[in-house]
Amino acid sequence: MNLQEITPAMRIADVERDTGIGKDTLRVWERRYDFPRPDRDALGERVYSADQIDRLRIIRRLLDKGMRPSKVLPLDLPALQQLLDKHSGPLHSPARHAICLSLVKLLRMHRSRELRESLNRILVQDGLQKFITDTIVPINGIIGDYWIRGELSVPEEHLYTEQVQNVIRHAIHSHAPGESAPRILFTTFPDEEHCLGILMVEAMCVAAGAHCTSLGTRIPLSDISKYASDGRYDVVALSFSAAYPSRTVTKDLTQFRELLPAKIAIWAGGGALNQKRIKLPNTTILTNIEGVPALVAHWRTGA
Amino acid sequence: MNLQEITPAMRIADVERDTGIGKDTLRVWERRYDFPRPDRDALGERVYSADQIDRLRIIRRLLDKGMRPSKVLPLDLPALQQLLDKHSGPLHSPARHAICLSLVKLLRMHRSRELRESLNRILVQDGLQKFITDTIVPINGIIGDYWIRGELSVPEEHLYTEQVQNVIRHAIHSHAPGESAPRILFTTFPDEEHCLGILMVEAMCVAAGAHCTSLGTRIPLSDISKYASDGRYDVVALSFSAAYPSRTVTKDLTQFRELLPAKIAIWAGGGALNQKRIKLPNTTILTNIEGVPALVAHWRTGA
DNA sequence: TTTTCATGTTTGTCCTGGACAAAATGCTTT
């Protein structure tokens, strides 16, 4: 039995599910940039190779970081890797980096309990805010790098997400329920399914003593607006991961700003907004999560 | 400001996200059955009305229950409602039904803590297995009915799922870790994102004293097989909700059976399998969740 | 220097109408 036999044929729908790139986009890329150029089966239908999927995954990552399709689609695998390395960059102190790497190692050995205990130890030592900004954020980056390189399996990635969620959720619930202003509602738009981003912001706000409520992910705009009005919230906080369809993010936010009562503020952040310049009334775009405590403080003095 | 202005235009991609029906399918239904026949905007692109979405949601539900498109697509809203009522049927004792309705009422008032406490009370009183089969299963059905009728918002539905998960997960962890055979691995295929189904089965197996591990949802077949082999599991348990693409479920299972070592059993269940007749070696199709304890017992005597 | 505006280019999504295999159904025979 050779490898080709046990590897199932990747049809265009499978590629869409795995990479998040739509069928129409895949076809039009093939027409315009000559990549990906899949084999065809007996019926003339596209069959993608594992190599092409790998390349597409990296391309997706680079597009999320703001590169343009015409620049990255013609590149081969080594060139893509190189470009990715240049864009990840050295972000944090070497000591922190070492701690993060040891946590990743635990993860790769499937030691879920030890991973959670280690995270908890750091949490207790650093406090919630520092834990998020100095530990979780860099680990997320490292996990992302491993993921792109195919050195992490899907179950391992799930295990990581789940343990981090456990730790942060527990920390949020252990806090004395903040009843002081502002009242903040946390959620994401229907096309955003990543919950870690908004959970981290919620943790930062809880630590800052705000009254926080989470609606969960993938909530229709009308439902968000209704809850925010009915619950007399001061702020709606939204997260847009790098994977959010970046073409529509400005339009979506503008539409929501019109729907939501003008006196309720919007705080929006996440990778999809990083290189956008959005100006809307009573709306703050957060460029990095470290700015959250200052934002809460500013709200208290300003409003 | 009238209603049409505040209701955002539903484009075909939005309908796909909301109903789970693919763009191609929507277009071909329009061609063949003359429904849905959306308006067109200035560019000639489809704009679906809220009524059409409602109808499509019910149609999706009926298809999941095994009806055929040619039979249900031509029906109008009242006829669809009627058909749905006929198919939900009276399932449980009136007393149980009353308890379930009171829980739904709590949910609709957003009393999440009381909801969780009520569930926990029933859990303690009935024990884990009876709690799942007599309370959670019927409530799921009722929630589904409310959902279809548009009487439950997305956040309310999320709230329900989250609280039930909390209660079941906690119950699973409180059990003394079962070290007795069989060793069972719980997960779902990449196209299945619903986690409640497999979680309920896991709870039943934990209560039956088996050694249980969960991989989470949306796991590639190759990863499942690798884990099951490496961890020397006896059984892989899979859940296929009614929303699983039913065209492919037989093919997917067959493919997985070939990938997984023959001596590892497969237990599969869920709505998508209800009217299938699948015969595969060392593979059991569960028609209802009540059969799980017997299945575990049977495994112990038989193997 | 930074910001605003006008221009041309890039890019994802939608369109039509055709094709086909796999699944479901109905009918006949063990």
Place this chain on the structure above:
DNA sequence: AAAGCATTTTGTCCAGGACAAACATGAAAA
């Protein structure tokens, strides 16, 4: 009942065209 065969139903894929919104670029204004 169960199994085999023919027919209909049905979802997904294809090609190639179209277009607006997002983006880049460079000139003019603050």
